[in-house]
Every structure is written in C-alpha cells, then in structure tokens.
Amino acid sequence: MSENKILFNTGSLDSLSQEIGKLASIEDSKLKLTPDNADSGLAKLVLTLVELIRKLVEKQAMRRVDGGSLTDDEIERLGETLMKLEMKMEELKKHFNLTDRDLNINLGPLGDLM
C-alpha cells in the first residue's frame, strides 16, 4: 500500500504491518488435500469441524449457566462433560500432530473460522 493511501493514523503502523504479514501466511492455514496426505488432511478437516461444534456447544452451555437456568448438579455434570470433551480433543490433536492454529481454517474474506 502506498504511503499516500493512509489518510489518518495515530503514528505507528506496526499493527497494520503485522496484519499484512499475517495475510502472507494465510496459505499455511488452508486445507491442502493431496493424494499423498489424504489421511492427515482428512483428519484436519474432521477435527476442525468437531472443534467448531465443541466450541459452539461450550458457548451455548455458558449462556445457560450465565442465565441461571441450571441447578448446581447440572452445572457440575456440564463441567465434567465439557472438561472430558476438551481433554479428548487434546488427545486427538496430539495423535494427528495438529495444533490449535491448524484447526483454525482461514475462510478468506470471512476471516478465520474460530
């Protein structure tokens, strides 16, 4: 971007430079399915979807806890379930050698999935 395109900023453009730098690494966050990596590529795709659903479930659960509609026992069981789900996800990520960043697919103009 040419200098004269910046009409206003507070001084340092570090934040903007960092974001532009991230765009260059978007390629790494895309799903790359090829005949050679079908297994790991598929695992990444499936785990990404599972993680997305897990996070949505967790979010909805927190809304209910925050809304006060759950009893102490229900919160207790919810905590146990969510904790086990998170642990299981960690196990699977480790098994397939994946990190949190790997599961956050970039959806182009829509931004990151999670």
Next chain:
Amino acid sequence: MEIMIYTLISVKEGSGKLEKLLLNIKGISGVALYSVCLNGIAAVVGENKKSDLISDKANAIEFAGIIEKLSQHFTLLPMRYGSFMESADAIALMLERNYQEIEQNLGKVEDKYEFGLKVFCDSEKLKSGILQKTEAETGTAAGAATEVKYSVFREYVNAKLKAHRLEELMISYVDSVIIAINTQLTLLQAEHKFKKMASASILIDSVFLLEKRKKDELVDVIKKLQGQYPELDFVLTGPWPPYSFVETTIK
C-alpha cells in the same frame, strides 16, 4: 484468443476521453488496453493469456494499479481478477444481457470512493480495562461466579464462564464503538460495511462508500473518533475503487 476484462466504466459523455487515456496505460504484461462499448458503458479489456495470470501476485498488484488509475478519471466497477471471455463479441453480448444491472451499480458508485477503516487494539490490555471498568461500576468482580462447594468440574465451569462474560463485554464494547462511528457516518451519508473482531488485534474492519468531495470531512470525523477512544488505533485508508460495493453477478 482470450480477453481479460479489467473493469466496467461509465462513459455517458462518450468514450473519447477513455480511448485517449488507454493509449497511455498498459495492461498486465504490457498488453494494449482497449474498450468494448455499449450505450454509455465500456468494458476495458486486454488480450492476456489466462495461463500466464493464474495465482501470480505481482500481476494481481499490477491489475489493482490499473483499476486505481482508471478510477481517478471515471466511475467504474472493478471486475474480479482473472475474468476472461472468448471474444469482443462475447463481451458486447455480456454487456447487453447485464446492461440494466451494471448501469444501476454504476449509478450507485457514481462520484464515490471507497475508504477503509481498521480499528486496532491491544486486546489483552483492552479486556483488562473493560473488566476493571465493569467491576468498578458494579462493585463486584464481573467474572466471578456464585460461591458454591468446590469441585474441579465447578472450577472448570467458573473459568469458562469468566472467559465467556469477558467476551460478551468485549462484544458490547465493540458495538458501542460501531454505534459511535455509525452516528458520524450517517451525517456524511456514507454507505458502510462492518466486520466485528476480524482478528485478535483488529477490533473493527470496515469500508465506507462516500462522495469524493467528502474525503476531508471523513478524515475529520475519524480524528474526532480517535480522540474519543484513545485506547484504540484508528487507521483510515483510501481512496480506493469501490471493490467492496460492487454487487453485480455477471450472467
């Protein structure tokens, strides 16, 4: 032969000015640019090879530069990079089929530029500030859950709940900033699109479509907003061709 369409331009007062300008602008890889016209709408095209252009970043930047130059002289609709048709006749037919829609879109962006506004923040610092402010206002810890008997599962839920509440507070804060920006933009009659929390450091990523003559007013508005929110960094860019406001799907 393959022809790449660069942009669609409004040439209501004749295409003479455009033809003259195109003599001094080269297309990607130095190809000559020319126009295919139909009743006040011109498609600027060049005979590029499709195989040479795919996934080439340098060419995409060159493409944007050409659109940029033309946008300084004409009202235009940028085409998606890599839009090819087989012949000038096919382009003329495309213009005829989509004439009404193209004309409407050109009318919408006439004498207007696109501007981009990114609002950056140090998210950790901001979250901590919001939390402190909320606690000061309510007199309680915003993230604190009701005291109940200790269990590892309950602790887990409490930690998640605290993070959830903080995120909700962040969303409310972002909404309040958007309302403040919107209030000012309404006065300038700007069309706008907002994306909330586009990344960890970009709180708001927005684009505005604004009359060319109101550029300085927009800069003043953003300066004022920066003063209102010293904890955030406002970066205003432009003018740009109206990339985000072209809503035509060519048939």
